[in-house]
Amino acid sequence: MTSEPAPTRARRSDATRAAILRAARERFAADGYDRSTIRAIAAEARIDPSMVMRYYGSKEGLFAAAAEFDLRLPALAELPREQLGELLVRHFLDRWEGDETLAALVRTATTSPGAAERMRAIFAEQLTAAMAGLADPTEAPRRAGLVASQILGLALTRYIIRLPPVVDLDPAELVAWVAPTVQRYLTGPTPASA
Amino acid sequence: MTSEPAPTRARRSDATRAAILRAARERFAADGYDRSTIRAIAAEARIDPSMVMRYYGSKEGLFAAAAEFDLRLPALAELPREQLGELLVRHFLDRWEGDETLAALVRTATTSPGAAERMRAIFAEQLTAAMAGLADPTEAPRRAGLVASQILGLALTRYIIRLPPVVDLDPAELVAWVAPTVQRYLTGPTPASA
DNA sequence: GTCTATAATTCGATAGAC
DNA sequence: GTCTATCGAATTATAGAC
Numbered sequence: 001m002t003s004e005p006a007p008t009r010a011r012r013s014d015a016t017r018a019a020i021l022r023a024a025r026e027r028f029a030a031d032g033y034d035r036s037t038i039r040a041i042a043a044e045a046r047i048d049p050s051m052v053m054r055y056y057g058s059k060e061g062l063f064a065a066a067a068e069f070d071l072r073l074p075a076l077a078e079l080p081r082e083q084l085g086e087l088l089v090r091h092f093l094d095r096w097e098g099d100e101t102l103a104a105l106v107r108t109a110t111t112s113p114g115a116a117e118r119m120r121a122i123f124a125e126q127l128t129a130a131m132a133g134l135a136d137p138t139e140a141p142r143r144a145g146l147v148a149s150q151i152l153g154l155a156l157t158r159y160i161i162r163l164p165p166v167v168d169l170d171p172a173e174l175v176a177w178v179a180p181t182v183q184r185y186l187t188g189p190t191p192a193s194a
Numbered sequence: 195m196t197s198e199p200a201p202t203r204a205r206r207s208d209a210t211r212a213a214i215l216r217a218a219r220e221r222f223a224a225d226g227y228d229r230s231t232i233r234a235i236a237a238e239a240r241i242d243p244s245m246v247m248r249y250y251g252s253k254e255g256l257f258a259a260a261a262e263f264d265l266r267l268p269a270l271a272e273l274p275r276e277q278l279g280e281l282l283v284r285h286f287l288d289r290w291e292g293d294e295t296l297a298a299l300v301r302t303a304t305t306s307p308g309a310a311e312r313m314r315a316i317f318a319e320q321l322t323a324a325m326a327g328l329a330d331p332t333e334a335p336r337r338a339g340l341v342a343s344q345i346l347g348l349a350l351t352r353y354i355i356r357l358p359p360v361v362d363l364d365p366a367e368l369v370a371w372v373a374p375t376v377q378r379y380l381t382g383p384t385p386a387s388a
Numbered sequence: 389g390t391c392t393a394t395a396a397t398t399c400g401a402t403a404g405a406c
Numbered sequence: 407g408t409c410t411a412t413c414g415a416a417t418t419a420t421a422g423a424c
Contacts, residue, residue, distance in 0.1 A: 013389070032305035034228035037417065048391055053419065109355050110304045111226035116355050123357060145351065145359030146371055152355075153347015157339065161303050161310050161346075163317060165339030176385035177340055181375045191370035207407070231399065242409050247401065 017055055019045040024052075024066040029104035033063060033112050060114065067108070067118050069101050073130035076186070084134075085183025089175050092151050096159060103159050106152065123148045131186070139190065146185040154178060211249055213239040218246075218260040223298035227257060227306045254308065261302070261312050263295050267324035270380070278328075279377025283369050286345050290353060297353050300346065317342045325380070333384065340379040348372060 023045035027036040038059055042049040056062040072095065076084055096102050105122070108115035127144045135143050154174070157163040169177070217239035221230040232253055236243040250256040266289065270278055290296050299316070302309035321338045329337050348368070351357040363371070 016389085032228070034226070035305055038419090039417080049418095050391070050420090051389085054389085059418070106350075107304045110301045110350075111229055119355050120357055124359075141359040142363065145357050145363070148357055149347040149351045149360055149372075150344055150375070151347070152350050153343040153345070156300075156304075156346055156350055157343045161313050163314055163339050163342055165318075165335040166343055169336065169339070172387055173385075176387040177379070178343075180378065180385075181344070184374065185371070191367075191374075193366055193370040210407085232401090233399075243400090244402085244409070245407085248407085253400070 013055070016045075016047055016051060019047065020052055020055060020062070021066055024062050025101050025104055028063065028066055028108060029100035032104075032107040032110075033115065038062070063108070063112075063115070064118075067101065067105055067115065069099075069105065069122055071095060071122065071126045071130075073126055075132065076130050077133035081187060082183075084186050085179035085181070086175055088147070088182050088186070089151075089154075089179045090171070092154075093171050093174065096155055102155065106155055106160055123152075134186065143185050147182055150178065150181050150185065207249075210239075210241055210245060213241065214246055214249060214256070215260055218256050219295050219298055222257065222260055222302060223294040226298075226301040226304075227309060232256070257302070257306075257309070258312075261295065261299055261309065263293075263299065263316055265289060265316065265320045265324075267320055269326065270324050271327035275381060276377075278380050279373035279375070280369055282341070282376050282380070283345075283348075283373045284365070286348075287365050287368065290349055296349065300349055300354055317346075328380065337379050341376055344372065344375050344379065 020041065023041045024036075027041045027044060030036075038052050039049050041062070042052055052062060056065055071092075073091070074087075076088070079087055105115060105119055109119040110116075123144070124141070127148060128141060131140050131144055134140070154166070157166040158174075166174075214235065217235045218230075221235045221238060224230075232246050233243050235256070236246050246256060250259055265286075267282075267285070270282070273281055299309060299313055303313040304310075317338070318335070321342060322335060325334050325338055328334070348360070351360040352368075360368075
């Protein structure tokens with residue numbers, strides 16, 4: 001009951017802040033950082049452009065606030081080891097289609113160094129953390145990187161570039177094809193020549 | 195010997211055109227379409243910005259000219275079937291590190307619809323053509339799409355976002371890890387649930 | 389807390405001299 | 407064939423009225 005600071009009354013500005021953030025995520029996701037203008041974001045949030053500056057300081061500050069993202073990965077070591085690929089691919093597909101922030105990040109990370117750094121942090125920290133206790137610590141980062149290469153490639157071709165054959169696959173087919181790849185990157189043997 | 199129009203004398207402007215194209219590829223590859231300015235491209239080519247307009251009409255026209263790309267894929271059906279994954283991953287790594295145009299395309303395809311269309315065309319046409327006679331024609335596009343998802347994911351994480359574990363892998367290790375994935379997408383059995 | 393007005397840049401594109 | 411000068415539009419960001 002006292003877990004919240006219990007503001008004497010809900011500030012009216014909270015709704016505005018949230019509306020700005022929602023609009024920002026939508027515009028950044030659809031157009032990327034450069035093509036998204038503060039004016040367009042404000043228009044979508046139905047507020048004045050200057051409010052964006054007031055609340056977030058600058059366009060970069062707004063993006064930083066909009067680009068917070070939790071992959072919500074479970075601890076992989078506690079799941080059935082032979083189903084990890086399937087579970088992980090399914091989890092990412094759900095996460096991707098339920099929150100457009102990830103698409104915004106990918107779009108932006110290709111041109112903005114700041115967003116690329118955020119992307120590196122998200123995958124390095126969250127994915128590596130989720131893999132704790134799963135693989136040899138020396139190899140864990142490498143395996144996480146390989147998983148990221150397939151997962152992000154799937155996102156790029158399905159949600160960003162929209163390559164027709166990848167778009168047309170339904171989630172079950174996608175899982176069936178891609179899960180073995182992720183499974184091998186996670187738990188497969190280290191190749192001889194590596 | 196008569197395969198070329200044999201211009202009476204080499205036009206001086208050819209060198210300028212080539213310099214512009216080279217600079218454009220470099221800027222587009224480094225910064226993407228939006229952040230690349232005609233002024234910056236002209237400065238890098240050490241010519242006047244108005245020359246860019248004169249030769250290519252507009253910024254979009256310049257990009258279209260700079261984004262021509264041949265993956266130079268061999269006919270896969272004529273190669274040893276069980277080495278296709280390895281050969282293809284190696285080919286793409288070489289192609290990617292030898293020509294920055296591909297990186298420019300990926301960077302730009304994430305924000306520019308025109309560049310995304312170009313990307314779809316390149317992978318749909320060239321990759322599907324290279325796979326002629328390799329797989330059931332009904333399944334070929336799907337398999338090509340899956341290959342693209344892994345190859346483009348590799349490019350995204352290694353050359354664009356620069357995820358440290360993926361950057362640190364040397365080409366031989368990368369081939370050893372990723373080739374089996376591509377091999378399965380190309381020649382593996384269709385999964386049961388698909 | 390919200391909006392108007394505008395400053396300060398920057399860019400793509402054009403016109404025209406040489 | 408190359409360059410100077412500049413237009414017109416769009417942007418981020420600021421100052422200040424209400």
